[in-house]
Amino acid sequence: MRIVVLTGAGISAESGLATFRASDGLWEDHRIEDVASPEGFAADPALVHDFYNMRRTRAAQAQPNDAHRALARLAQVHDLTLVTQNVDDLHERGGSPQVIHMHGALSGALCAACDARWPAPQLMYPGDACPVCAAKATRPDIVWFGEMPYHLDRIWPALEQADLFAAIGTSGQVYPAAGFAQHASRLGVECIELNLDSSANARDFDHRITGPASVTVPAWVQ
């Protein structure tokens, strides 16, 4: 079966990584636009680097959970396209061979001057120079609000050719990811969501499995 799975922060919640919208959400003392937008980075690059250095440190200390591992097993049995909005590497450490990071990854660094990309050091600072053009314009290789997500040229066709679309641990509030279910559903693709509770675009799904991902995903993959 051709399956497209989209994951969000909820799949990493039981690994100890805070979600965005939860009361003690990731943005606890940061306004989203201050730390996840090009404007915020231009205004205060040190604040943004601190924020992503903290995220990189927490992600390195976290371990994949049974939901991450179950999706790795699913890829052995089905033609799986695994798309994540998450910037952590828990899918890869959970055994998933291929993961499409549509919002970038904490493990990447990017030069805003020459667009060069290289593996991110654990800690990044505003003065870091680009290894290619030496400009001091290095940033996390993360897709911020107002920026075009990555790999949409692979994601839309996979959605259109899928037999099944599943959204796991995502609140359905951020686009274009929140529009995938509606797009697939209109093409007759069966859509299912696995979440602690129903998401903002719950109407776009044919089925729902409610509960913590580390329990529901292994049971669904069986």
Ligand SMILES: CC(C)NC(=O)[C@H](Cc1c[nH]c2ccccc12)NC(=O)[C@H](CCCC/N=C(/NCCC(=O)O)S[C@H]1O[C@H](COP(=O)(O)OP(=O)(O)OC[C@H]2O[C@@H](n3cnc4c(N)ncnc43)[C@H](O)[C@@H]2O)[C@@H](O)[C@H]1O)NC(=O)OCc1ccccc1
């Ligand atoms: C807020 C929203 C209204 N704004 C947007 O959607 C904007 C603007 C916009 C575009 N189109 C629109 C249409 C309508 C309205 C607005 C827009 N979108 C953009 O800016 C996008 C880019 C958006 C990407 C931004 N970057 C992120 N992340 C990287 C940074 C970082 O991570 O630091 S978004 C970030 O927030 C989103 C958070 O959502 P979730 O992952 O779902 O997490 P959340 O906490 O919300 O929910 C957790 C869920 O898990 C559940 N859960 C919790 N625990 C568990 C558990 N244990 N088990 C199971 N489930 C669980 C909870 O119940 C909950 O449902 C993710 O996408 C995440 O990646 N870019 C763009 O549109 O570019 C245009 C463009 C076009 C052409 C040319 C150039 C540009």
